[in-house]
Amino acid sequence: MSLQAKLDAFKADFEAGKPPYNVPYSVIETMHRATAELIASGAAGRAKKAGDKVPAFTLKDPEGNSVSSAGLLRKGPLVVSFYRGVWCPYCNMELQALEAARPDFEALGATLVAISPQTAPNSRKSVRQNKLGFPILSDVKGETGAAFGLRFSLPDYLVALYKGLKNDLPSFNDDPDWTLPMPARYVIGQDGTILYAEVNPDYTRRPEPEDMLPVLQTARAAA
Template structure:
């Protein structure tokens, strides 16, 4: 089953209120409105994309270790996935799929990192819950997401919904701004240029990890 098939199955269960998902049905139009507005804003088209130089970053992983994109790129191509947080089931399903593909990525010389605005405590939870074998980096105040053009502010009506659902982003992220990154996936070549990009303001849609393999195979032949 592809990653998108898994996401679609989860979405159907969530919208259908199947156990253990008992979210009030009136939340779905609100979430869909916010997604439609983010799509209409055109922000995804203005984000860093294939052919652009990737912003460098130095962030701490779930254990407080400093991780530098420059140091990782010295070893090989770098896969970066931006995700919203451990509270987002769509994100967790994606991270699990990335972890399953990790041996193929590493066989082609690539490293993988995930970046989220959440605190290291929540990053540790993401690693533990999803049994990840790659680091989850804490993007303090969402600055790296902003550098990539992915960071956006939640509209007021969505903030109200999140509060009603006890989804306290300021607590998750230790940041009062109520901002998130659009989900995005990048392959950055050793020269620092983005070789592959996929940005989707619809958080329920994610590319399959296997989509990156041809890009990594081509990069491996050019070393």
């Protein structure tokens, strides 16, 4: 089953209020409204895209080690996934799909990393629960996400909803601002040029990991 098929199946059960979710439809309506407004804002179109140069970054991995984009790119192409956090089931399913595809990326000389605004303990939890063999880098206050054009502020009505659901983003992210990155996937060439970009303001939609293989094959042939 494809990643998107799994996400669609989860979404159908969640929005139908099936156990264990039991979510009232008013909650679903609020989430739909926020997604529609983010799409209408055009924010995704202003994010970094193929052909742009990657904003350089140095972030900490879950063990506190500094990891730089420059250091990663010296090894080969880079696959980067920006995701919301361990609390997001869609993100966790995406991470699992990326882990399954990781051997294919590595066979083509690429390194895979994920970037999230969540704290290091939450990243360690995410690595453990999803059985990941690649690091999740902590984007403190979402600054790297902002450099990529991905960070957005949650509207007040969505903040109120999250608070009601006990989804405390300031605690998850150690940041008083209620911001998140739009989910995004990038392939970056060794010269720092973005070769592939998929940014979707609808967090229930994610590209297939296999979509990046032709780009990586082309990058390897060029190298």
